[in-house]
Amino acid sequence: xxxxxxxxxxxxxxxxxxxxxxxxxxxxxxxxxxxxxxxxxxxxxxxxxxxxxxxxxxxxxxxxxxxxxxxxxxxxxxxxxx
Numbered sequence: 001x002x003x004x005x006x007x008x009x010x011x012x013x014x015x016x017x018x019x020x021x022x023x024x025x026x027x028x029x030x031x032x033x034x035x036x037x038x039x040x041x042x043x044x045x046x047x048x049x050x051x052x053x054x055x056x057x058x059x060x061x062x063x064x065x066x067x068x069x070x071x072x073x074x075x076x077x078x079x080x081x082x
Contacts, residue, residue: 005082012075013077020068029053 022078026029029036050063050070 002082005079008078008082009075012071015046015071019046019064019067 018039022036022043025036025039026047031037031040047063047067050066051061054063054066056062
């Protein structure tokens, strides 16, 4: 596998991991926790464009799920090209 594909794969995996960990922390860690506030600063700009189109359903924010699906779609398209 070419090095560029490995680097892109690592970046996509890191994005997904950050979104998943940040989403789980919202349930268990208070917002003033330094780790959670750091992750929120990273996650908020990524999810903001999606939140304009996908509104919460019953108080449940679906934007992390949509983001992860978009990452997988972009990953598959990009890897099929490379």
